[in-house]
Amino acid sequence: MTAAHVTLCFLLRDAADGEHVLLGTKKTGFGRGKVVGVGGHVEAGETASEAACREVMEEINVVVQAKDLIPAGTVDFVFPAKPEWNMATTVFLTREWDGEPSESDEIAPAWFPVAQLPVNRMWADAEHWLPAMISGQRIAVTVALAADNENVADVYTVAWVDPES
Ligand SMILES: Nc1[nH]c(=O)nc2c1ncn2[C@H]1C[C@H](O)[C@@H](COP(=O)(O)OP(=O)(O)OP(=O)(O)O)O1
Numbered sequence: 123m124t125a126a127h128v129t130l131c132f133l134l135r136d137a138a139d140g141e142h143v144l145l146g147t148k149k150t151g152f153g154r155g156k157v158v159g160v161g162g163h164v165e166a167g168e169t170a171s172e173a174a175c176r177e178v179m180e181e182i183n184v185v186v187q188a189k190d191l192i193p194a195g196t197v198d199f200v201f202p203a204k205p206e207w208n209m210a211t212t213v214f215l216t217r218e219w220d221g222e223p224s225e226s227d228e229i230a231p232a233w234f235p236v237a238q239l240p241v242n243r244m245w246a247d248a249e250h251w252l253p254a255m256i257s258g259q260r261i262a263v264t265v266a267l268a269a270d271n272e273n274v275a276d277v278y279t280v281a282w283v284d285p286e287s
Pocket residue numbers: 128129130150151152153158159160161162163199209211245246247248265
């Protein structure tokens with residue numbers, strides 16, 4: 123599939139009521155108004171790790187070092203009714219960063235309990251892959267969106283092997 127290469131990076135921390143993940147309300151561009159992961163396009167000459175570190179800095183003002191990124195797998199978002207929206211996503215988790223997440227022009231971050239993700243405000247596909255990745259499963263997921271570009275038509279998941287390990 124022809125697809126833009128993007129990254130997502132999920133910060134994780136433990137709290138009294140269990141594990142929390144940092145998501146954010148997208149303020150601009152693709153997916154505006156939805157609660158999404160922090161991330162964006164991999165630019166020419168960048169690795170996915172470099173892009174993830176840059177995006178967390180740009181979007182939530184924290185420093186994540188590439189060595190602290192935990193590869194979680196990939197998600198290919200396929201929009202059959204809108205192929206120009208197709209995205210090939212490299213997903214990372216991290217438990218280490220410097221700074222306190224804060225709002226940018228692009229995203230308003232907030233912590234959510236992993237056990238209670240705000241699925242009604244997220245892309246409909248997120249519940250099919252995000253909890254599994256946060257739980258430590260390394261997976262390669264293909265999501266086919268429905269004709270409305272919102273609902274999920276199909277999800278296909280296989281084990282993922284890190285090509286860099
Ligand atoms: N079906 C889907 N479910 C989901 O959870 N995230 C999705 C998705 N389809 C796309 N995404 C994510 C992946 C990517 O991080 C993001 C889109 O990238 P960007 O935020 O960079 O796009 P924008 O066009 O807003 O920004 P620029 O790159 O600055 O133009 O949307």
